[in-house]
Amino acid sequence: MSLSPEPVEISSTSATHIIRGAKAGMSVPAFMVFVGMIGFGSLAKSQGVSLFATLLTGAGIYGLPGQVAMLELYATGASLLVITIAVAMANMRFLPMSVVLMPLFDPADKLYRWRFLSVQVMSINSWTHMLQVASDMPKSARLGFFTGFGLSCFTLGMCGAVTGWLLAGTLSVEMTVALIFLNPAYFIFLFCCNRNINVLCSLALGALLGPPLYQFSPDWGLPLCGLIAGTSGYLLCRKK
Secondary structure, rough: OOOOOOOOHHHHHHHHHHHHHHHHOOOOOHHHHHHHHHHHHHHHHOOOOOHHHHHHHHHHHHOHHHHHHHHHHHHHOOHHHHHHHHHHHHHHHHHHHHHHHHHHHHOOOOHHHHHHHHHOOOHHHHHHHHHHHHOOOHHHHHHHHHHHHHHHHHHHHHHHHHHHHHHOOOOHHHHHHHHHHHHHHHHHHHHHHOOOOHHHHHHHHHHHHHHHHHHHHHHHHHHHHHHHHHHHHHHHHHHO
């Protein structure tokens, strides 16, 4: 990891890739982030969180599970340490996602030193889309495209948080929750489009195991479901 202080100039070619990614993101993926963040903004306002704090936490955490966990714990009066640990656990899924993406990018790309910005604007939308389109573009274009795509989703997400905060009180609780859970429903369709047998097996097993595991342990049901379903799907397909 280079820590040299020299300024990094973004070439016109890199800018072109960023613009291409931004245009590609300004469609269903960014809209889904926008809608989900409306629910978050409305929920934050109902918990007495200021608009500035809503934007700060939305941009800093940038993951609806972690953001919702933060609001729930804040409402119960949990300490800052507990909230931080809970948010970190909820966002831990971004670690393996980042590791999966790393080999797709060219280390010599001029945007490589901007990777901290790129990973901050990563979401399941940009991650899934990048896995689908990476093979259709040269390696030197991928990081710029991914960054532009992620920035589109991130920008609309922040706009959604502001919209939800301003609309708080006009949206029912059911509508707020539905907007938040619209994103996971969209993820299911994304993964179903993958056509990869181990992904489909893991998804089906997760759907079956999720409800009973949550009844067994509301705190650990979700990570247990992911661990068991994901590992089982991998092993079943490897054996086949």
